[in-house]
Amino acid sequence: MHHPVTIIGGGLAGSEAALQLAARGIAVELWEQRPAVMTAAHTTDGLAELVCSNSLKSTDPARAAGLLKEELTQLGCRLLPLAFAHQVPGGAALCVDRERFSRAVTELIAAEPLITLRRAEFTGLPELVAEPGRIVILASGPLTSGALWAQVVKLVGDGGSYFYDATAPIISVQGIDRSVVFAQSRYEKGGGNDYLNCPFTPEEYLAFREALVSAEQIPLAAGDDYKLFEGCLPIEELARRGVDTMRFGPLKPKGLTDPRTGRWPYAAVQLRWEDALERALSLVGFQTRLRFGEQDRVFRLIPGLAGAHFTRHGRMHRNSYLDAPRVMAPTLALKAHPRVLVAGQLTGLEGYMAAVATGLWAGINAALLARGGAPQVPPEQSCLGAMFAFMANPAHSAYAPTAFSFGMCTWLPGHVRRDRKLRMIREGATGAWAEMRASLAAAGSSIVGEL
């Protein structure tokens, strides 16, 4: 009689891993601390809650985020179909109604007889790891509870790190001045009118930047360094870095034609729908550490938002992750504890889809281990193969959270033209998917849908 596989954390990674295992007939004990113990960013008790943006990024297979989605579909991903089922307008990006998506995941897990959901903070890692034969998936995310994080750091021998990351505010649709704010996707991509845009004149932009850089921020915990994730900087940090930095980042006006002038504005803030009923919108790229009162004051200087009502303010959080190149293998197992797999943001692979991807592969490998087999490393020409090779590359001396990009495909020859490169990436991935399918079937762990 096997122990059930223990999964710690019912976020994107833990939920996907649990469903992968259950689909292979393996019992799972899934631990989720909410609602008894909340994190600083989650606001509900739902599984797979998206804590900040509701965007799962591009679906275009010529982009890294899109190809990764195609690969996950090929690999029988369980969460992606739910995301598509609860899609809201988002141009070329897959954006979801976060509440409906999370509810759908929670219901799917509740309906799965092989998954036992334990609603409590898990703090028994040393005992579990000491049990012979026990398989563990650590998927407690960037906001892992303090007690568990201390146990993880001890287990990996001080291979833990952190950085600061923030969430963006959400406003209700009432209070937006539609005589100023106009509906349009950049270059009319996707739904054409999927975003609302707040256009700035040069004077408005400069006044807004001035208010932003001088606004008061929430202080950090005592003794912490302010290490930021460069891929997702707070808006006030972008403003501080240069007069035009925001205009070349989240406030870029390109491809947005203001109907009042017939021209692109000087800068523009984009608002993206949060829910299918179109009641709330998030400010795209506006993750922030400003005090709540300062957010009300400064963000109401954005043209068209003078009467905005904030239903959620942005917040800054300390995010934990492992020094993966030192402590992890490209199977997602800990080098020192091969029956402990790590999934989600703790791997340092950044973003919602990377969390789902690592959850999927950790589930597949835990199933192989449970059946007495060996965990697999995805082929290097697959998206997962490129990501895990990057993650476990011992040459990284200062590992920092990184989202999947084609730059991780190190098997590509240098100096090839972009169109040829994209063709090679696609051909490489397609071949890798067939290879993965065959190799998993040979190991007795076929892709979900082919089981």
Ligand SMILES: Cc1cc2nc3c(=O)[nH]c(=O)nc-3n(C[C@H](O)[C@H](O)[C@H](O)COP(=O)(O)OP(=O)(O)OC[C@H]3O[C@@H](n4cnc5c(N)ncnc54)[C@H](O)[C@@H]3O)c2cc1C
């Ligand atoms: C503030 C913030 C904003 C982010 N914004 C974005 C974004 O906009 N876009 C994006 O792509 N990515 C974003 N990320 C990064 C990352 O993609 C998400 O954090 C993602 O949810 C990670 O998935 P996960 O499954 O690893 O962790 P989570 O989704 O956080 O799930 C982990 C779960 O484990 C639970 N848990 C923690 N400790 C314990 C314990 N001891 N016992 C039991 N349960 C426990 C938590 O309650 C949580 O439900 C953000 C991260 C943070 C922290």
